[in-house]
Amino acid sequence: MADVVRxxxxxxxxxxxxxxxxxxxxxxxxxxxxxxxxxEEDEVVLVDLDVEEPNSGLFIKGELVHKEDxxxxxxxxxxxxxxxxxxxxxxxxxxxxxxxxxxxxxxxELCHSCYACSExxxxxxxxxxxxxxxxxxxxxNGNLSFVESRLDIGQxxxxxxxxxxxEYIDTHFSEKMIKFFDAPPGTSCPVIEVTKDVDFVILxxxxxxxxxxxxxxxxxTMRELNRNYGVVVNRHGIGNNDVLEYCQNxxxxxxxxxxxxxxxxxxxxxxxxxxxxIPAVKEHLIKIRDQILELKNGEAK
Amino acid sequence: xxxxxxxxxxxxxxxxxxxxxxAHLGGKDVVVADCDVDAADMxxxxxxxxxxSEDFYSGFIAEIDQDECTQCGKCADVCRFNAIPVINTQxxxxxxxxxxxxxxxxxxxxxxxxxxxxxxxxxxxxxxxxGNPMVHxxxxxxxxxxxxxxxRVKKEANRIAEETSKxxxxxxxxxxxxCPVISSLSGANFVVLxxxxxxxxxxxLRxxxxxxxxxxxxxxxxxxxxxxxxQVCDEIEDFLIKESIVHISNFPYDETFxxxxxMGRTVVEYGNNGLKALLTKSWERVKQITNQGEIRx
Numbered sequence: 244m245a246d247v248v249r250x251x252x253x254x255x256x257x258x259x260x261x262x263x264x265x266x267x268x269x270x271x272x273x274x275x276x277x278x279x280x281x282x283e284e285d286e287v288v289l290v291d292l293d294v295e296e297p298n299s300g301l302f303i304k305g306e307l308v309h310k311e312d313x314x315x316x317x318x319x320x321x322x323x324x325x326x327x328x329x330x331x332x333x334x335x336x337x338x339x340x341x342x343x344x345x346x347x348x349x350x351x352e353l354c355h356s357c358y359a360c361s362e363x364x365x366x367x368x369x370x371x372x373x374x375x376x377x378x379x380x381x382x383x384n385g386n387l388s389f390v391e392s393r394l395d396i397g398q399x400x401x402x403x404x405x406x407x408x409x410e411y412i413d414t415h416f417s418e419k420m421i422k423f424f425d426a427p428p429g430t431s432c433p434v435i436e437v438t439k440d441v442d443f444v445i446l447x448x449x450x451x452x453x454x455x456x457x458x459x460x461x462x463x464t465m466r467e468l469n470r471n472y473g474v475v476v477n478r479h480g481i482g483n484n485d486v487l488e489y490c491q492n493x494x495x496x497x498x499x500x501x502x503x504x505x506x507x508x509x510x511x512x513x514x515x516x517x518x519x520x521i522p523a524v525k526e527h528l529i530k531i532r533d534q535i536l537e538l539k540n541g542e543a544k
Numbered sequence: 545x546x547x548x549x550x551x552x553x554x555x556x557x558x559x560x561x562x563x564x565x566x567a568h569l570g571g572k573d574v575v576v577a578d579c580d581v582d583a584a585d586m587x588x589x590x591x592x593x594x595x596x597s598e599d600f601y602s603g604f605i606a607e608i609d610q611d612e613c614t615q616c617g618k619c620a621d622v623c624r625f626n627a628i629p630v631i632n633t634q635x636x637x638x639x640x641x642x643x644x645x646x647x648x649x650x651x652x653x654x655x656x657x658x659x660x661x662x663x664x665x666x667x668x669x670x671x672x673x674x675g676n677p678m679v680h681x682x683x684x685x686x687x688x689x690x691x692x693x694x695x696r697v698k699k700e701a702n703r704i705a706e707e708t709s710k711x712x713x714x715x716x717x718x719x720x721x722x723c724p725v726i727s728s729l730s731g732a733n734f735v736v737l738x739x740x741x742x743x744x745x746x747x748x749l750r751x752x753x754x755x756x757x758x759x760x761x762x763x764x765x766x767x768x769x770x771x772x773x774x775q776v777c778d779e780i781e782d783f784l785i786k787e788s789i790v791h792i793s794n795f796p797y798d799e800t801f802x803x804x805x806x807m808g809r810t811v812v813e814y815g816n817n818g819l820k821a822l823l824t825k826s827w828e829r830v831k832q833i834t835n836q837g838e839i840r841x
Contacts, residue, residue: 264583266719267556271744295720296553296751298744336604336646336659357624357645396754399691399723428555428719429582435686439640451805453560457583460685467685468640481802505772505797512742512773 256421257442259535264457266428268447269477269501272511273531274425275302276518280528282387286420290412291391292437293427294377294404300391301514305384313392314373315403317351318361324368331360331369352399377404379411388416401433409436430457430464438465443535444472445498451482455489462495471538475531478503498534499527545705546834547698549579549732549761551717551725552739553748558768559738561801561811563716564589565823566830568810572675575710577701579694579728580718581665581681589810592670592678600667600681600696602689604644604659606637612656619648619657640686664689667697669704677704691723698731712831721755729756734834735763736792741770741777749780753787763789764833766826770794790833793826795819 261274271293278289279302291299318331318340325347332342339353340360351374361369379392392408394401412422426437438444444465448458458474465472474490479500490497501507501524510517518525550566552559564586567576578586606627608619613635620628620635627641628648649657664687670678679701681693698715705713717728729735735756739749749765756763765784770777777794784791796818804814812820 263555265555265585266583267554293720295722295725296744296748298554298747301743301747334646334650336644355643355645357643357647358622359645359647359650362622363647363650394722396721396751397726397758399726401720401722429690430685431582431683431690431724432686432688433722435640451802452588452808453585453805456585456588460583464685481799482806508742508769508772508797511744512740512776514743 256419257535258422258424258440260424260426260438260441260444261447262426262434262438262444262461263428263447264430264461265448265453268449268454270428270447271298271302271425272517273445273447273475274423275299276516276524277528277531278387278423279303279516280518280525281421281532282385286386286388288388288390288412288416288420288422289425290408290422291425292405292408293425294392294394294401294408294433295427297391297393299389299425302516303382303384303387303389305382305387305389307380308383309381311379312375313377313379313404313407315354315376316356316358316371317354317374318349318369319372320347320349321368321370324366326366326368328365330363330365334359334363352397355400356403379408401427402436405433405436430460434464435468438470439468442471443538444470445475445531446472447475447477448486449478449482450476450484450486452485454482455486458486459489462493473498473534476500496534498531501527545702545710545713546733547702547713547715547731548734548736548830548834549715549717549728550736550738551728551752552719552737553721553752554739554745555719557738557740557745558795558801560585560716561589561805562738562766562768562823563714565810565812566827567672567676567714568674568812569824569827570676570712570714573710574676574712574714575701575705576672576676576678577697577713577715578678578680579697579715579724581683581690581693581697582718582724584680584682586716587680588808589805590672590674590676590678591808592668592672592680594668594670596669597666599663600665600693601661602664602692603662604646605639605642605662606644606648607658607660608635608637609656609658610634612654614654616653618651618653622647622651662687665693667693667700669700677708677710679704691727694724694727695730698728712834721752725752725755729759729761732759732761734830735761736830737763737765737789738768739765739780740768741773741780743776746776746780746783750783753789762833764792764830765789766792767794769797772797792829793822795822
């Protein structure tokens with residue numbers, strides 16, 4: 244198998260991202276069921292990094308341990324100090340600053356917090372101040388720690404919130420704990436931020452033309468990022484065989500084929516975990532876990 | 545010319561299948577814009593001809609000329625994105641981390657840093673099998689600026705609609721509430737929200753509707769897979785009444801959507817089924833409400 248774990252880092256458990264390309268393929272179902280199941284025996288962390296539409300919290304309940312607002316830094320214009328020389332507008336690559344005669348207009352939603360305008364202003368007329376972009380909550384339920392972040396409505400950039408949440412995880416949980424990141428759909432910058440430094444990525448897809456098309460994009464992205472990854476085919480039985488053929492031709496590990504089952508969809512629709520009620524799903528979770536651990540043990544040798 | 549945007553908050557609710565059916569029903573009178581540029585799938589159903597393509601450039605990445613670099617480290621000091629680590633005693637740009645802000649070249653004493661404009665994807669101008677003019681795109685792997693590509697796709701679609709006097713531009717948006725969605729909503733006349741009766745579907749519908757409200761755009765809703773959970777379906781219907789969102793229609797949980805997709809067809813072209821009548825009625829309703837204009841109180 245070509246695309247499996249390569250690097251060796253013994254004594255350190257894994258960071259695993261669950262991503263998909265196409266939305267609605269079962270990322271959150273897999274993330275919540277897998278972590279709830281693993282937490283029956285071991286300490287595990289689930290992090291919902293789909294900050295635009297975080298859903299894991301609908302399935303995982305727990306006691307709120309910690310909550311904090313998350314901020315990004317943006318410039319604030321101090322008119323008294325402004326000369327107005329125009330440097331800030333010139334240096335901003337994101338068009339977040341516009342100067343109209345002696346007035347400076349700031350578009351904070353376009354600001355990437357690079358500090359260039361603030362630090363290059365000759366009269367320090369643009370100090371950086373915090374602006375709320377979302378909130379993060381940390382829950383605990385037995386062995387399971389659950390952290391979710393949600394972006395405030397109207398904020399455009401998910402990446403800074405994802406980055407800050409990852410920092411919180413790195414500083415608050417031991418390296419020895421296994422961590423699952425529920426990623427947003429797609430393949431653009433928020434997905435990159437979630438997956439760029441994890442040890443393994445599970446790509447969840449469905450066996451349809453949309454599933455295949457978006458899986459190919461996700462695989463290309465993981466190859467570009469040089470990540471180790473495997474595929475879970477969800478709703479196996481619908482559509483056609485093209486996804487499995489693609490995986491075979493490309494030498495990609497298929498970690499599980501979870502059958503299409505309306506009762507899974509119904510449990511999901513009510514916000515219930517599936518594995519406790521449908522034994523076949525539990526079998527698949529065990530299989531996925533064992534394969535990932537096997538890949539990890541293989542790496543340590 | 546009116547612009548109709550279809551979004552869902554949650555992915556996988558059937559948004560693209562429904563939008564493609566509307567596009568097929570609209571035929572040459574409707575310009576289609578696939579603004580789910582991150583995972584653009586509508587072409588798999590509408591089979592456009594990719595008649596014209598153009599590269600899309602947006603954003604920058606810093607590049608350090610090692611011959612000019614004096615290892616002073618000023619660039620790394622000012623970089624807020626940890627994008628300039630020292631590797632083998634050289635300052636190197638970690639392209640995945642570089643935001644393209646352009647701060648580092650401004651502090652480099654030897655002008656060793658250049659900002660390279662990035663090709664982040666392609667966009668296409670096509671005609672579909674049903675005769676729709678269609679603008680679509682493909683975002684490069686891991687590319688940023690999907691919001692800007694969405695804006696470009698919409699701009700081209702609107703230009704075509706104006707020049708050829710079409711009645712509607714039909715936009716397939718992306719999941720979520722972030723920059724590509726915000727970019728899709730800008731300038732829309734009517735928003736169709738496609739949801740499903742699951743706790744996630746309702747949760748995400750509420751969030752994306754908050755965003756729609758910021759734009760003050762009239763909205764309607766289609767509940768797909770409506771028989772999956774009658775109780776949550778009722779909750780969604782209550783939500784629609786409370787928010788004065790037009791309840792366009794309910795579609796049953798039906799594998800025909802998948803079967804049609806597997807054949808590379810929209811549902812309205814695939815056999816004779818009840819879905820075709822429902823979709824036709826819904827599309828007529830969407831056009832009618834869109835033409836009524838702004839009636840928000």
